[in-house]
Amino acid sequence: MNIAVISYSFTGNNEALARSVAKALSAEYIRISEAKPRTLGRITFDMIFDRIPLVQPKPEQIGKYDIILFFGPVWMGKVATPLRAYLEYLKKNPQKYGYLSINGGADGPNPKVPGELRKRTGADPVVFIEQHIADLISADHKPARKDTSAYKLNEGDINQLTGKIVKKVRDMI
Numbered sequence: 443m444n445i446a447v448i449s450y451s452f453t454g455n456n457e458a459l460a461r462s463v464a465k466a467l468s469a470e471y472i473r474i475s476e477a478k479p480r481t482l483g484r485i486t487f488d489m490i491f492d493r494i495p496l497v498q499p500k501p502e503q504i505g506k507y508d509i510i511l512f513f514g515p516v517w518m519g520k521v522a523t524p525l526r527a528y529l530e531y532l533k534k535n536p537q538k539y540g541y542l543s544i545n546g547g548a549d550g551p552n553p554k555v556p557g558e559l560r561k562r563t564g565a566d567p568v569v570f571i572e573q574h575i576a577d578l579i580s581a582d583h584k585p586a587r588k589d590t591s592a593y594k595l596n597e598g599d600i601n602q603l604t605g606k607i608v609k610k611v612r613d614m615i
């Protein structure tokens with residue numbers, strides 16, 4: 443099966459995990475980047491104006507894969523905006539996809555994400571995994587937003603999460 447793992451990452455966590463999963467699945471890895479540096483101000487701006495930022499590489503190249511596994515953070519309860527161009531592309535060019543995210547979770551789950559994915563792509567993902575940093579930091583007390591936002595996945599986290607994700611992906615596809 444021809445699998446592409448595509449990630450966008452602002453602080454490095456989703457990229458580190460996506461690279462590790464791509465290697466374990468022998469999938470092609472694609473990193474989404476932007477010409478303009480991303481700032482907290484631009485994150486807010488995108489959200490307010492519902493922007494679809496320009497990204498590289500262009501989404502048109504993903505047609506050749508059997509399944510695409512997207513990795514990216516959640517911002518303000520929504521899928522990080524640099525993934526939007528890819529999600530919208532799938533609406534006109536339907537294709538199997540998965541959505542995997544390592545995000546903060548300091549305020550609990552992100553209930554709007556599944557509906558947003560359906561709205562943007564026109565279909566539900568075949569694999570959906572949301573991993574919260576709050577659960578990695580502590581099982582028994584809720585860490586604050588500043589702690590989850592500052593957390594960098596370590597090698598142990600990456601290995602543990604890769605094993606969990608690869609198993610679930612193999613079971614689902």
Ligand SMILES: Cc1cc2nc3c(=O)[nH]c(=O)nc-3n(C[C@H](O)[C@H](O)[C@H](O)COP(=O)(O)O)c2cc1C
Nearest residue numbers: 451452453454455456515516517518519545546547
């Ligand atoms: C502006 C901003 C908003 C965020 N909003 C959320 C949120 O709504 N829900 C959540 O679970 N995490 C939220 N986070 C935390 C990130 O999802 C988390 O830090 C993630 O690990 C970042 O992934 P990255 O390192 O791949 O960029 C937010 C982070 C930033 C910077």
